[in-house]
């Protein structure tokens with residue numbers, strides 16, 4: 001199968017880490033959503049990443065759908081999200097907080113970096129950052145025992161933290177969220193995270 005998208009996207013990275021943890025081999029298509037936009041739209045009509053091209057040619061789009069397919073394929077014993085009940089609801093809440101932080105930090109980064117300077121909207125940036133901070137505080141208040149099984153909340157949260165370190169490090173000053181720092185350190189030390197570590201994010205710069 002082929003994973004489409006670069007690892008500086010936390011959505012691509014959480015799929016890559018999940019594939020590796022579950023023992024799937026894949027080829028990596030590193031086309032850029034910005035630089036290869038027209039070509040990318042041939043793979044996903046929305047022009048976004050990640051996509052996963054299966055061996056029979058079917059194309060899964062959106063990390064939620066890809067991770068759902070992965071969990072279904074490996075079965076309930078190895079799935080990265082619990083099947084049902086309070087455990088599933090808690091896991092989905094944690095994942096929603098992390099993807100919320102990604103989306104809000106991402107929106108603020110797009111506004112600060114990609115949009116031409118004369119058209120930037122400081123109040124919108126402040127609102128997005130406040131929303132990301134709300135998600136971070138809620139995640140930091142949760143229990144993250146470092147001997148817990150590595151499941152989708154762990155994976156997505158670690159990918160979110162690396163993304164924020166790249167796009168808006170001011171949201172994560174050292175010492176503010178010790179539980180999240182431990183979570184990140186545990187994950188980033190693992191081979192599946194090291195193999196997908198994004199050294200930096202590259203956005204087109206607005207004038």
Ligand SMILES: N[C@@H](CCC(=O)N[C@@H](CS)C(=O)NCC(=O)O)C(=O)O
Nearest residue numbers: 009010011033048049050062063064
């Ligand atoms: N809900 C989607 C979000 C994917 C997403 O936001 N991808 C970003 C990269 S992190 C992207 O493709 N951005 C380019 C764009 O939206 O034009 C998922 O979970 O896959």
